[in-house]
Amino acid sequence: MTVLQPELDDPLLARFWEEAARNRLSFQRCRDCGYLRWPPAALCPRCWSRRAEWTEVDHGGAVWSFGVYERAFDPTFEAAVPYVVALVELDAGPRMIANVVGVDPDAVEVGMRVTAVFEPASDDAALVNFRPAA
Secondary structure, three states: OOOOOOOOOOOOOHHHHHHHHOOOOEEEEEOOOOOEEOOOOOOOOOOOOOOEEEEEOOOEEEEEEEEEEOOOOOHHHHHHOOEEEEEEEEOOOOEEEEEEOOOOHHHOOOOOEEEEEEEEOOOOOEEEEEEEOO
């Protein structure tokens, strides 16, 4: 599949991409209420605090919902069809949208255990995908 290029100059997302380049799945955690959030934001959606730190989390989760792309939404992805895009609920709490790789699309199901894998996009960033857990 074609590797998209993350925007490393985005002040909210740059740290996420940098951590992924080191095979770490990291999210913002509010320093005041402890809420772990994705996507990153300037304010905590629970307590409105501006104080946050980046925290590495476990790579495990489960498919919460998914779709199988039978046609590419963009010509760049034609060679990858069919591919799976899923909403994954991480064991740490946040949900994120990512591709499920390394599995026949017909084998993906809601509740399937997955683990994060990192696809290099550059020297400074990697995309987060998921594969079936062992």
